[in-house]
Amino acid sequence: xxxxxxxxxxxxxxxxxxxxxxxxxxxxxxxxxxxxxxxxxxxxxxxxxxxxxxxxxxxxxxxxxxxxxxxxxxxxxxxxxxxxxxxxxxxxxxxxxxxxxxxxxxxxxxxxxxxxxxxxxxxxxxxxxxxxxxxxxxxxxxxxxxxxxxxxxxxxxxxxxxxxxxxxxxxxxxxxxxxxxxxxxxxxxxxxxxxxxxxxxxxxxxxxxxxxxxxxxxxxxxxxxxxxxxxxxxxxxxxxxxxxxxxxxxxxxxxxxxxxxxxxxxxxxxxxxxxxxxxx
Ligand SMILES: Nc1ncnc2c1ncn2[C@@H]1O[C@H](COP(=O)(O)OP(=O)(O)OP(=O)(O)O)[C@@H](O)[C@H]1O
Ligand SMILES: [Mg+2]
Numbered sequence: 451x452x453x454x455x456x457x458x459x460x461x462x463x464x465x466x467x468x469x470x471x472x473x474x475x476x477x478x479x480x481x482x483x484x485x486x487x488x489x490x491x492x493x494x495x496x497x498x499x500x501x502x503x504x505x506x507x508x509x510x511x512x513x514x515x516x517x518x519x520x521x522x523x524x525x526x527x528x529x530x531x532x533x534x535x536x537x538x539x540x541x542x543x544x545x546x547x548x549x550x551x552x553x554x555x556x557x558x559x560x561x562x563x564x565x566x567x568x569x570x571x572x573x574x575x576x577x578x579x580x581x582x583x584x585x586x587x588x589x590x591x592x593x594x595x596x597x598x599x600x601x602x603x604x605x606x607x608x609x610x611x612x613x614x615x616x617x618x619x620x621x622x623x624x625x626x627x628x629x630x631x632x633x634x635x636x637x638x639x640x641x642x643x644x645x646x647x648x649x650x651x652x653x654x655x656x657x658x659x660x661x662x663x664x665x666x667x668x669x670x671x672x673x674x675x676x677x678x679x680x681x682x683x684x685x686x687x688x689x690x691x692x693x694x695x696x697x698x699x700x701x702x703x704x705x706x707x708x709x710x711x712x713x714x715x716x717x718x719x720x721x722x723x724x725x726x727x728x729x730x
Contacts, residue, residue, distance in 0.1 A: 451475050452497070452615065452647065457506035457516075458671075459492050466492040468671035469506070474664075476614070477645040479638060481652045481662030485691055488668040490651040494617045497649070498530045499523060510614075531608035533618035533650075537600040541593025545584070545603050548592045549575040552610030571610075578606035582636055598629025605636055616640065618650035622657065634661050655687065 452474040459467040467489040474480060482490045495501045497508060499515065508516040515526050531552070539548045550567050552575075567575075579585040582602040587595055592603060601621060608616055618637060622630035638661055641648045652658045658665050659679040667675030667682070667690030674689045675682065 451509075451511065453509040454493075454497070455507050455509065457493075457496060457503045457508060459489075459496060459501065460504045465671050467496065467503075470668075470671075470673055471506075472666065472673065472676070474647060474649065476647055477641070478647055478664055479641045479662050480647070480649045480664045480666060481658035482649065482666045482668060483652055483655060483658050483690055484668035489671040490668055491619050492671075493668070494532075494619050494649065494651060497615075498527055498532055498617055500532075528611045529613055530615040530617055531611045531613035533601070533604050533608055533616060533621045535620040535623045537597070537604045539592040539600055539603055539607075542591060544589050545579065545592050545595070546572070546575055546588040548603055549578055549606045549610055552607035575606070575610060578609045579603075581609075582606050583632075596629070598625050598632055601625065601629070601633045602636060605633070605640070609640070613646060615647040615649065618648065620651050620653055623653055630657070637661070655682075658682075 452472075454470055454472040454474075457467060457470045458465065470489075470493060482493065484490050492501065496503050496516075499518070503516055506516075507514055510526070510529075518526050540551070543551075550571060553567065553571055576585055576588065579588055582605055584595075584599055584602050584606070587599060587603075592600060595603065605616075616637065621637070622633050625633060634657060637648050637650065640646050650662070652662075659682065663678065665675065665677065665679055665682055666673055667686065669690055669692065675686045677686075
């Protein structure tokens with residue numbers, strides 16, 4: 451169980467996250483939605499301690515992770531692997547080496563230690579790549595892969611950390627629909643088969659609805675919706691995205707990953723869904 455207890459984060463006068471309290475049981479697949487600037491990334495980054503709360507605390511399995519230091523902090527950061535929109539691979543290194551770096555996560559001397567990987571670790575890396583269906587790219591330089599392939603390498607690298615949780619910050623925002631589906635399918639498969647908690651920021655409602663058992667909507671740093679996809683009514687969508695925007699109809703059909711053969715649904719609420727490539 452991950453417990454976020456009344457967490458606030460300020461940047462100067464900006465309150466990026468404002469008194470958020472959440473309990474996330476192990477093994478849940480959670481989607482966080484909200485407009486640009488709602489505080490989604492800040493919340494994820496506090497969980498993995500890339501940044502620290504200004505107030506409040508975060509617990510995992512009874513341990514206060516928001517006060518860990520040194521080696522116990524590094525262990526926590528290995529326990530919650532991060533996936534980013536821009537993949538964060540080392541483009542000049544081959545895919546296999548990028549995946550192996552998951553074993554050395556957060557060690558500054560990683561690149562000097564490349565030849566210490568054991569045969570077992572290499573086998574583990576290959577099987578992670580096989581699982582994501584990209585083993586054939588193992589010896590290619592990571593920078594030569596397509597975006598979808600790179601994100602799969604990033605997931606394989608995350609698996610090498612043997613994490614208890616995967617925190618994904620808009621993992622499909624830079625991908626085309628087919629690759630977006632492959633990446634979301636992979637995250638769901640890991641969640642279901644390994645029981646690894648997945649918490650992912652998503653900029654498309656339909657992806658959150660289709661993949662996540664729980665959706666958390668943020669607005670202005672606060673949680674304004676927390677429930678199952680079925681509970682995310684048009685009114686709830688308005689609360690999350692605001693009814694004050696420019697009047698453009700949200701069309702979930704324009705978003706990229708409608709799957710399960712469902713007909714694209716349209717929602718007439720008005721919103722400011724950010725374009726997929728806004729941050730690219
Ligand atoms: N390092 C920082 N320094 C100053 N302000 C920051 C910093 N990080 C975030 N903020 C501010 O905090 C607020 C929340 O930002 P955050 O990145 O968490 O939003 P988000 O929901 O992830 O948005 P997006 O959908 O655009 O990624 C914004 O007003 C942002 O400008
Ligand atoms: Mg963000």
